[in-house]
Amino acid sequence: MSRITLSNLAHSYLPKPKTPADYALKEMDHVWQDGGAYALLGASGCGKTTLLNIISGLLRPSQGRVLFGETDVTDAPTAARNIAQVFQFPVVYDTMTVRENLAFPLRNRGRDAAYIAARVDQIAAMIGMEAMLDRKARGLTADAKQKISLGRGMVREDVNAILFDEPLTVIDPHMKWELRTQLKQLHREFGHTMIYVTHDQTEALTFADKVVVMHEGRVVQTGTPEELFETPEHTFVGYFIGSPGMNLFEAEVEGNMARVMGHPVPLSASYPAARGRVQIGIRPEFVQLADEGLPAIITRVEDVGRHRILRGEAFGQPVNLLLPEEIPAAPGPAFLRLAPEKINVYADDWRVLPVGARRAA
């Protein structure tokens, strides 16, 4: 087990990439700490799978290095990297039994029979397939097959990392929750580095200690779920994490005062003069109805149980509010009050730090 470092890494599927748009992965430096449970979150096609395949060696990056600990493995084949990876769709060896499937990676590494038997039983218990061990894998259902794939991913104890590429897509919701819990437990028990790719934020937030958000081939933020919620570093994170996503308003910012189409919005800190397209962002949770403030029109009230989502429009842009059940709300004109300490300022989509503040590591 070791730390995984991606240094100056970029990848393009084209033989001669020219513009940045030709790159599936834009240049990045990233470190996966040894033993971390990471979720790699992002929309479909943002480069998540590409990144995983580069780590496992299925793909050679167009530029940059991959380091395991201090060793450069950029040119090492997959087999030499000792990585486990589970794919989105189940891959089982049809002609083998479930037991042989689970034992396969161990057998390929030449482990002795007694160890393999014990380990396979252990994994079978974990994925709940003890009863089916001697059945051929061919006739099984998709989610049973995916459980075998997961089991094969977890069966080796000495791997450098386990990579999961949206592994629970084909699994039914109840089993999904259970397997995710199993994975977390496995992580606590063995301390493997785990990278879990998903586009489902609930899945990401429940599984991981650290969430890595990718957008258009870039890592835009790495942080705890709380950090992603409180201080999204990029407007995409604000929009992607949280339901509904962050509200954004075009604004001019001067010191500790923002103006949205001339309406003053006080901020809790002072900001340096920002260049480019300036926006202020605030989570729907921190927007309230008030007697004065930003004028808006509420168009819809959705009751979702413990709270209500108010959807509306302000200055031609959609705006969402999340209000507790007991506060009365009805469609029509309204004024919005934004909690100053919850407002983030963005210039060209990236967060602007208040004067004197330092970025969290």
Place this chain on the structure above:
Amino acid sequence: MEKSWNNRAWFLVLPVLALVAFSAVVPLMTVVNYSVQDTFGNNEFFWAGLEWFEETVTSERIHAALGRQVLFTAIILAIEVPLGIFVALHMPKKGFWASLCLILMAMPLLIPFNVVGTIWQIFGRVDIGLLGRTLTALGIDYNYTNDWLDAWVTVIVMDVWHWTSLVALLCYAGLQSIPEAYYQAAKIDQASRWAVFRYIELPKMRGVLLIAVLLRFMDSFMIYTEPFVVTGGGPGNSTTFLSIDLVKMAIGQFDLGPAAAFSIIYFLVILLISWVFYTVMTNLDREDRP
């Protein structure tokens, strides 16, 4: 849903029945008809019972032809199937070279049988053929017209040249249907090249291999044109396979009765062996199920 029961639905099968009757059953019946009769010319026929069948089953000449036939088919299957798989595994998967390979591989399949025979007949001749003259120049005593081993080698090499492409193309299609994720998973699981073949590629090719083996078995067991053009069944009777023998009997000697009995037994043998192949190969498949 409640389904109504109406026997008149069988009338819908009639057109198919009529078609099959005209295309298969009626012509076959004429053969059956000849097989139980004897004639001394003048279009007069006499009932002969099973006499021709007995003659066929006990004929040493036909036994010898059957032996040669089985040996020939066994040899070409043993060469073409593994070679076809090997070629398919090493063909490029996509791009320009894949298309080029496919076209080149398909070429021999597009050449009419008697042209294939003619090509090899000339190619192997020691006086004007490229192959024959080259071998002679190298000091190898090769002459398919008077040495039985040379004749066999020529006929087998010709068949391999003509038909390995078919096996390769079928296997290639089977290989193309394997999702990339299987190969990736195998790399992750640190599977050897042999394990990838044994546990991923071979199982996925099984269906097309069954078709390939059946087609090659039937075609080679019925082979006529190519060896007839190259060797004419000789030297002696050494390359007289069943079809060649049959045609000699039916058209050469005009022994319609014995030839008809021979045809029926020939047909039943092919049917039987095909059935055995099919059953064995599909049962290998089913054995996997609990």
